[in-house]
Amino acid sequence: MAQVEATTERIIAADAETVFDALxxxxxxxxxxxxxxxxxxxxxxxxxxxGTLVHWKLQATSKRVRDCLLEVGEPTDGQLVExxxxxxxxxxxxxxxxxxxxxxxxxxxxxxxxxxxGGFFEKTFAPKGLGRIYDLVLARxxxxxxxxxxxxxxxxx
Numbered sequence: 780m781a782q783v784e785a786t787t788e789r790i791i792a793a794d795a796e797t798v799f800d801a802l803x804x805x806x807x808x809x810x811x812x813x814x815x816x817x818x819x820x821x822x823x824x825x826x827x828x829x830g831t832l833v834h835w836k837l838q839a840t841s842k843r844v845r846d847c848l849l850e851v852g853e854p855t856d857g858q859l860v861e862x863x864x865x866x867x868x869x870x871x872x873x874x875x876x877x878x879x880x881x882x883x884x885x886x887x888x889x890x891x892x893x894x895x896x897g898g899f900f901e902k903t904f905a906p907k908g909l910g911r912i913y914d915l916v917l918a919r920x921x922x923x924x925x926x927x928x929x930x931x932x933x934x935x936x
Contacts, residue, residue, distance in 0.1 A: 783892040785909035788885040789917040793924040795882040799857055799874040801924050802884070803828035808923060814915040829853040833861075839908050867891040884920065886913045 791798050801808045806826030813820060818836045825831035831851040838844045847868070849861040859872040868890040877883040888909055 781892050782889055783905055784887065784889045785905065785907075785913070786885065786887040787910045787913040787917060788883060789914075789921060790877050791882050791884055791917075791921045791924060792880065793882060793921075794880055795857060795874045795876045797924050798882045798884055798920065799859075801920060802872050802874065803851075803853075803859055805831045805833050805851065809833075811923065812916050812919040814912060814919070816912050823848075825851070828859065837912075839905065839912065884917055886917065888913070 801812075803809075804827060806822050810820050813835070816838050818838065820835045821833070823832045823834055829852055832848070833851065834846075834848050836844055836846050845863075845868070846865055848864040849870075850864060852860045852862070854860055857874045861870040861872075863869070868888060870886060870888040873885045873887075875883050875885075892905070
């Protein structure tokens with residue numbers, strides 16, 4: 780089995796704390812960010828960052844549905860790690876400052892892939908498919924927090 784990795788990133792026009800807080804808000808914001816490939820979303824414990832236990836089904840392809848039960852940790856500032864109890868999959872979200880009022884959000888998912896020819900195809904195509912899914916999540920995240928930033932700045936006027 781080879782390790783498979785998919786990484787996606789985006790610069791977001793909001794400060795790192797705002798972006799991180801939105802990502803860590805599993806009981807509110809996070810559900811709004813998920814595209815149609817995610818279903819049966821449910822927060823089972825916690826709901827805000829460290830200590831959260833969240834469930835969803837991820838349909839990466841028409842034939843592949845992964846039932847995920849994720850434990851959330853915060854090993855360092857600006858980082859969320861989601862470890863799937865049902866598989867080897869680990870997703871790490873890292874949010875860092877990227878200049879005045881901007882941040883960089885990076886999402887990396889790794890898992891132990893299949894062996895043989897199936898593993899070759901998984902390692903070749905799965906990162907691209909998962910990358911497209913997480914591109915959508917990051918785009919929705921940007922829209923959500925940039926909207927909040929705009930509303931807050933308009934209130935200050």
